[in-house]
Amino acid sequence: MTQINMVQSLNRSIDQLMAEDERIVVLGEDVGRDGGVFRVTDNLLNKYGEERVLDTPLNELAIIGMATGMAMYGLKPFAEIQFQDYIFPAFDQIVNNIAKVRYRTGGRFNVPLIIRTPYGGGVRGGLYHSQSGEAYFAHTAGLTVVTPSNPYDAKGLLVSAYRMNDPVIFLEPKRLYRANKKEVPDDLFEVEIGKAAKLKEGDDVSIITYGSMVPTVMSTVEKNGVNADVIDLRTLLPMDVSAILATAKKTGRVVIVHEAPRTLGVGAEISALIAERAIDSLLAPIVRVTGYDIPFPYSHEEFYLPDEKRIMTAINRVLKY
C-alpha cells in the first residue's frame, strides 16, 4: 500500500492486469515508446513488447474499429484516445458497432473493450483539449460509462471494467491525474460499476457530482462547513438511481455539479430522475452548477469551470429556499 497519484494508479493497474492476462493489448497514439502523452502507459512497451503495446497511426476510427474486432475475437483491448476531444472520429464505431454488436447478434458476439480517455479542462487546453463529452456516451444504450475521481477508484473501476464482458468508456479527469495522492492497495480489487460513493454524510443539502469536480465540491463544503450529503456517482451509465433518490429524499435539496455544459449534460438526467421519482420530497428547486453552453474557451477557463464560489451560491440558494 503506497501513496500514489491517479496516473501511477492507472499505470500500475494496467501493468498488473497485463501480467495476469495475456489477452490484454494496449493500443493508441503514442502509448508505446512515449508511454502516452500523460504517461499512463509508461514502460508497458518495454515490459510487454510490441505485440501487446501498439503505437498506432493517427486515426481514432481505426484504433477503435480495430480494437472492436480484437475484442469480438478473443482479446481484451485497452484502447487509449489521447484526448476525449479526439474520440469523435470514432463516434460511428462507438454508437453503431460497439454499443450494438451484442444486441444485433442476439448475444452471440460481444465487445469486451475498454476505451480510456482523458477529459475535462483546467489545463489551459482550449476548445480541443478540455471537453467533457460524457453525455454523448451516457445517452447510448449498450455502453457503460465510468469516471474515477481519485487514484483508489481509478484502480477499482479499471479492474471492474476489465472484468466486464461489455464495452466500457473509461473517462479520466485529466485535471486530477496528478492533483493528489491516495493509498491504493497493491492487490487487485473492484469498485462496483453502477454504484455511487457517499463521500460525506449530511442532512441539509445533497450534492451530486462526479469525476473532475469532486475535489472542488469537497473543498467547498469543507471550507464552508456545509452539512451536505455528497455523492460521487463514479458510474454515469447506468447511474446509481437508488443513491440519487435516497439522498434527494433525505435532504429535499439537491445541487448537481459537473464540468460539462448544462444543456443535456448528465445533470439533466439526474434532475429528471428525481423529478420523476422523488418530487414530493423536494423542498427547493434542483439546481445545476455546470460548465457553460459554449465551446470550451482558451482564455478565462477559470470562469468556465464551476468553482467554490459558484457551488456555494447554488448551495445557499437551495438552503435559503
Add this chain to the structure above:
Amino acid sequence: MTQINMVQSLNRSIDQLMAEDERIVVLGEDVGRDGGVFRVTDNLLNKYGEERVLDTPLNELAIIGMATGMAMYGLKPFAEIQFQDYIFPAFDQIVNNIAKVRYRTGGRFNVPLIIRTPYGGGVRGGLYHSQSGEAYFAHTAGLTVVTPSNPYDAKGLLVSAYRMNDPVIFLEPKRLYRANKKEVPDDLFEVEIGKAAKLKEGDDVSIITYGSMVPTVMSTVEKNGVNADVIDLRTLLPMDVSAILATAKKTGRVVIVHEAPRTLGVGAEISALIAERAIDSLLAPIVRVTGYDIPFPYSHEEFYLPDEKRIMTAINRVLKY
C-alpha cells in the same frame, strides 16, 4: 395554397429557395438523379444542374466537411444525410468544426449550413434506419436543432434555417413524411426558430413533445378527451424555455413524450428546466414517455415506440397523483 405532405413541402421549399438564391447547393448521397431515397430533392438536378445538385461519394464526413468549407466561403449548402443513423461518421466535423468555427475565430468565420436528415422509427428499419439522435446534437453548443411535425412547419422552419447564418441540424421525422397533408402557403414564410407551438389549450395536464410523436400525442388527447395543454417544441436547441415553464406553471402536471431513448434524451433537459425553475407549481412527478434504452429493435418496434396507451397511462398517472 394546396394540401401537400411533408416531402412535397420540403421539396417545393428547397426548389423555391434555390430559384431565389444562387448560393444554395444541395449535396448528399443519391440526392441527384434519384432525387433522394425519400424524394425530398426530386427533380432539383434537372432544374438546377450538376453544379448545384451534387451526388456525392459514400462518405458522410466528406459531405459535411465539404459543405462546411462551402459555407465558410460564400455558399449556402443544404447537405443531406440519407438517414440520421449515418451521420455519426461526420460527428467530429459537426462537433469540432461546424459548431465551433464561429467561436474559435472570434466571429470572423461562420458556417451557414443546413444539414437535413430523416430520423426516427416506424418504418421497420431496425437498428440502423430508425434512430432518434437529437440529443447528441442538442447537447452541442453552436448548433441549432429543429424538427417539424407537419408540412407547414417543415416549410417555415426550413425558410428560417435558411435565413440563419449559423449551422442548423434539420431533423425530419421520416414516419411523418407522407403521413398527412396540410395547407402550406405557396409563398416563403418563417416559423420562428426557438419558439414552440401551442397545439391545444388545456388546464389539467401539459404534454410537451416534438417531431415524430406529435400526431400520436394529439390523437391520444383527442380520443380520450384529455383537457391538455399540448406543446410542440419544434426547436430542440435552444428550447423555448418560456413556453415550457408557462405550461408547467399553468397545469402543474407535465408529461414529456419523445421517441428517443429516455436516458439523457431531450426530455431530461425539459424536466430539469422545470425542476430548476417551476418546482413550486408542480402537483405531480414529471413523467417521461419515451423510446426505451436499447438499440432500436427490428422486431417489435410497435412496443418500442410510445403509443396512445403508454401516453394515456402516463397522463392518468399524473392526473390521479
Add this chain to the structure above:
Amino acid sequence: MAMVGNLSNEQAILAYTNAVRARTLDMKIISAQRQGIIGFHVPSQGQEMIQIAISMLADKEDLIFGYYRDLAMLLQRGVPLSLIYDQLLSNSNDLQKGRQMPDHFSFKEFNFSTVQSPVGSHLPLTVGAAYSMRYTKKKGIVITTFGDGATSTSDFHAALSMASVFNLGVLFICENNGWAISVPTSKQTKTDIYKKGAAYGIPGKRVDGNDLIASLAGLQEAFDYVRSGKGAYLVEALTYRIGPHSTSDDPKKYRVDEITDGSENDPIRRLENLMLKMGVVDSASIQSIRAQAKEEIDKTLEERMSIPPTEPSSIFDDVYEKPSWIQEEERREINDSD
C-alpha cells in the same frame, strides 16, 4: 475430370447449383416481401459468381466479414437455408433474435461474422480480428467483402491503413456492382478500385466477378498471397447488380439495366452455357437443378413461416450481458401492459 483448370465437374455443378439456389431464393424473397411476409430485401442477383468463388476458396477456419448482399456466398459456404429464412423472417429461431433487418446475417458457426447496415463499418473490425487470430496463433485468414460505394468510406481507409502498418492477413474483396444505389462507380471514384491499395502498399487485382472461372483464378493468387503471411490484398471483382438496390428502390429513376435475369450476359447463364458446352451437364440436369432449387426454396419458406416470432419483452435482452436497472424497469413496463 476437371472442367477447367483445377475445377472438377462436381465442384462446377455444386457452384452452379448454389448460384441457382441463390437466384431462386432471391426471387422468392422479393415476392415474399411484396406479400408482406418478409420486411425488406437487398437482392444479390448478378453477384453470385464472385461470392461463390470466395466461398469455394475460403477454408472453414477462415473468417469472413461479408456484407448485406452475400446470399450466394452463404449458401456455398453451407449455411442451411432454414437458418437464412429464420433471419429473413426474424422469427424466434433467428440466431440474432429478430434484432436486425433481413440480410443482416451472422453465422458464427460458419465463421461468418456479423453484417451491419452502416456501409463499410465492418472493415476496421476485420483488421482487429486478423490481429487477434495472429496473436492467438489461430489458423486461417480474414476475408471481407463490400461494395464499390464502401471504398469511399473512412472505414475503408482506416482498415487498409491498419492492415498495412501491422501487416495483417486480410483479403479485401470489393464487389463492384457498378452502383451505390443511384450513384455509378464513375462518380464514386476517378480511379480503379483495385489500385486503391497503392496508398497503403497493398497489392491489388481486378477480376471478372461475373465469371466463375476467372474469379477463381484471380482470387487464388490473392488467397495465396494473404495465406503466405505477406499481408493484405485488395481484389476488385467487376460484377453487376441485376435488381434494384433494395425492395425500396426504383432503378428506373437513374439507370437502364445492362444485365437482366436470364440474359446471355447473366453470370449464371454464362456458367450454364460453359458447362453445357463442355458437356458437364445437359439441359435435363439443368432443368432438374432448377426444379429442385425451386422446390427446396418454396418448401422451406412454407415450413419456416410457421415458427412464431420472438417475445416482445426479449427486446430488452442483450443490450448488456446483464441488463441494468433501466432495461429491467422498462421491460416491466411492457410486461405490465399485457
Add this chain to the structure above:
Amino acid sequence: MAMVGNLSNEQAILAYTNAVRARTLDMKIISAQRQGIIGFHVPSQGQEMIQIAISMLADKEDLIFGYYRDLAMLLQRGVPLSLIYDQLLSNSNDLQKGRQMPDHFSFKEFNFSTVQSPVGSHLPLTVGAAYSMRYTKKKGIVITTFGDGATSTSDFHAALSMASVFNLGVLFICENNGWAISVPTSKQTKTDIYKKGAAYGIPGKRVDGNDLIASLAGLQEAFDYVRSGKGAYLVEALTYRIGPHSTSDDPKKYRVDEITDGSENDPIRRLENLMLKMGVVDSASIQSIRAQAKEEIDKTLEERMSIPPTEPSSIFDDVYEKPSWIQEEERREINDSD
C-alpha cells in the same frame, strides 16, 4: 541577378530573413512559455524552408488552410508579427478574441483560413472552399498543409476523394517532419506519402523540404498543375521537426535528434551557406539580419504584452450570431458574480 534559377537575390535574402525571423520567434516563444507569458507552443523549427517556399509561390488570392506549425509561412506571407503575438498571448487584440490555444491562427485578410487542433479535420473544408471559389468564379487555388500523421486520418481520405471526384483545385502539401509526436513516419504508413494520391488518381511528388531551392522547384510544378485546372495535387515535403512536438513534449523518451538548431544540416544553415558561397550575402549582413530579427522579436513581444486580456464575459459571444437565452443567462451569472 538571379541567385539560382528564377530566384532573385532579393527574394533569397527575404526568404532567409523570414526563416531567421521565424526561428528567432520560435525560440522566443519557447522561453516566454517557460516564463508563463505564453501558454503553449508547437515549435516550427526545422520546417521553415518548405513553409517559406509555399508562401513565395502562393498568390494573394490563393486560399491557404495551414496547420498549427506554419509560423514561417505566415511571416513570409506578410502577416504582421504583432498580430501573431496577439494570438499567442490571447490578448484583447487577438483577432480570435483569445478563443484558441497559441499557434491556432486565422488571418482572413491574408487568405489564411483557420487552424484547429483535431489533426486533419481542416482537409475536407479545403475541397468545399475550392468548390466555392470555382462556383463563384473567384481567382486562385486552395493550398493546404498538414503533417505526416494527418495522412492517416479519415479526413485526409475524405478530402482527396472529394477533390478527385469533383476535380477541385486543391494543392495538398504534407510537411513530413518524420514524426507524429513519438510515432515515426515508418510506423505511420508503409508507403511513400506522395504516392497516396494514387488511390484517387491524384498525382504526387516528393521534394526536399529542407532546401529552399528544391522546394521551390518541386512546388512550382505542383502549383502549375493545380492552377491549370487539372485538379488536385499531392506534395510530400521531407523535413524534420528540430524541437519537441510541443512545449509539453519530451522527445528524449523516443528519439535521438538528427538535426539540431544551427547544425550543418539545419535548413536555415544550408541556405545561409549557399548564399555565402554564391556571394549573395556576407557574414556581416548575416549578423545584421540576425540581430535585427532578434531586436524586432524581443521588442514586439514587450510591446504586445502590455495589451490587456479580453473581458471574461466575452466568452459568451460568437457561439451564435445572436446568443440564445442560454448564453445570455449564463453571461449574467458571470457578470453578477463580479
